[in-house]
Amino acid sequence: MIHIVFNEADVKVLQQAIEMDETLAGEVVLVKDDYAVGPLDNMYVGEGIEARKQWWRDVLAGGDLDGKIDQEENDDYTTAAELVGTMRRNDEEQIWIWAAQNKHDVSGYYWLLKYMKEFQGRVHILYLNNLPFFNDKGQIFYPNWLHEIPAKEFLNAKKLAREITLSEFEVDPDEWTKLCNESKGVRLLEGGKKLVQADYDFYDAELKKYITADWQKAAKIINNFLSKAKNTTGDMYLLWRLKT
Template identity: 75%
Template sequence: MIHIVFNEPDVDVLQKAIELDETLAGDILLIRDDYAVGPLQNLYIGEGIQARRDWWKTVLAGTDGETSVDNGDVDDYKTVAEVVGRLRRDENEVVWIWAAQNKHDVSGYYWLLYYVKEFQGRVFILYLNNLPFFNEKGNIFYPNWLSEIPAKEYLKAKKLAREITLSEFEVDPDEWTKICNADKGVRLLEGGKKLINEDYDFYDAELKRLITGDWQKASKIINQHISKTKHTTGDMYLLWRLKSLIESGDYDVQGKLGNMKEFEVKSKQAVAV
């Protein structure tokens, strides 16, 4: 059995669940890229793959993650090649795709379908959308991320595994193609598996609101965005958008414009006449 997840914290909690239930035993593979942001055109051919890598280089420029694209730290195509190879070599091998109701997981699910469609009947989905679970304190909650679910609750979640239907393998890739061809930079989840596109600057308005007349570290602004804003995304994307706002010349900055803890930002003060 091959388990596929889309967030690094999910790996640890799923491994703990496997330790509690040997029927879940299998290899856990992680899809690392966040397909809810960035360019998606020609995503399955060399031109589009390279365009996305170049975009990530721009986003990560000046940060500790700048070299991660070039050195192969993120190579989902290598990961999916391993999955396809194993499925072709062993007709008894199956894949379980784990996804919670968030744009990151759903975008990853859509991206993955292209590669596993030839194995219909051996590919299962566990989509935990709008399903209640018990947290560590015994209270019912609705998780947005798999990693929020205690390991023991995965024993209940496994019962939700179902085959991805032939109809889904026909309809969902068409929906994903529309998303990819729209040439937008941000995906949002409306509900179920329905994604909508927004422009690259979608998160800018809230970032602007969080910048005040006092000096604040970029990390504080970004963490506020992530913790308090309804629609948000990964910190590296928000850092890139914050740097883009600074380049407009509307804000003061001090420090090195690199990692989010290395510089501070404030709004320009009006000059008294």
Template identity: 70%
Template sequence: MIHIVFNEADVTILQQAIELDETLQGEVLLVRDDYAVGPIKDIYTEEGIEARKNWWREVLSGGDGDGGVDKGLVDDNQLVAELIEKLTADEEEKVWIWSAQNKHDVSGYYWLMSQLKAYQGRIYILYLNNLPFINEKGQLFYPQWISEIQPKEMLKAKRLARPITTSEFEVDPDEWTKLCNEEKGVRLLEGGKKLVQKEVSFYDSELKSYISGDWQKASKIIHTFLNKAKHTTGDLFLLWRLKQLIATDVYDVQGNVKNMKDFEVKKKAGVLFES
């Protein structure tokens, strides 16, 4: 059995659950990229893959993640190649894809499953959609992320495992292709597995609302956004968007505009601020 998750924190939780239940024994693989943001046009071609890498190079340039693309830290295409090799070599091998109800996991699900149709019947989905769990305080809650679930509660989740259906292998890749062809930069989850897309500047308006007339480190602005905004995304993506905003010359900046702890931002006095 091979388990696939989409967040690094999920790996630890799932490995702890495996220790509690030998029927879950298997390798845990991580899809690292965040397919809920960035270009996905021609995502399975060399040109599309390189276009996405170039976009990430721009996003991470001069910031906390600078150089990450070229250090080979993220190579999901190699992961899929190795996964297909294992499925081909062992006809008894199965894959369990773990997805919580969030845009990051669902976007990753679409990207991954669209490449595995040849192994229909051996690819399972565990979609934790509106399933209640018990937290550390003994209270019921609905997790948005797999890492929020206690390892012992993950044993309940395994009952959700089911093969991805023939219909899903027909419809879901078509839905993903439609999203790819829209050429927009942000994907949001409306409910179920329904993704909608927005422009890459989607988060800018709310991000601006956390920039005040007082000096704040970029890290504090981003942290406030992540704690208060209804729709959130990765901090490095937000750092890139913040840098795009301060380039409009309606903000004062001090420090080295590089890592999020290196510089401070505030609204310029007398400049009207759009919400």
């Protein structure tokens, strides 16, 4: 079994869950890019792949992550190729895609589907769509991210696993293609798996509310935004918007 997640923090908690339940035993694979932001045009061919990489180079330029996009371990296309190779070599292998109800996970799911279609019947989705779980204090809550769920709760979450249907493999890639062709920069989750898009400056107006007349570090502005704004995104994207 191969588990796929879309956030680095999800890897650790899922590995902890696997240690508790041998029926979940398998490799945890991370899709690293944030497909909820940035260009999507022609993203499955060389020109589009390079255009997206160049966009990330511009976003990360001058920061702590400058140059990271060109490191081989951050190449999702290599990861996808390795997954396809593994599935073709082993007819018994299965993939479980874990996604919480947020734009980041759902965008990653849509991106990945292109590579999974030939394995219909062996690819499962565990989509935590507005479902309650118990936190560490025993209180019911609705997680926005997988890593918010205690590892022991994954033992219940596994019951949600279901095959991605043939219909989904037909309809969902078409929806993703439409989004890719709109040439927008920001994806937002309306509900379920429904994504809508906005321009690159979508977060700017809200971000500006946390800029004062006094000198401030960019990190403080971003942290205030992330803790108070309804719609948020990655800190590197926000830093890029502050510099733009």
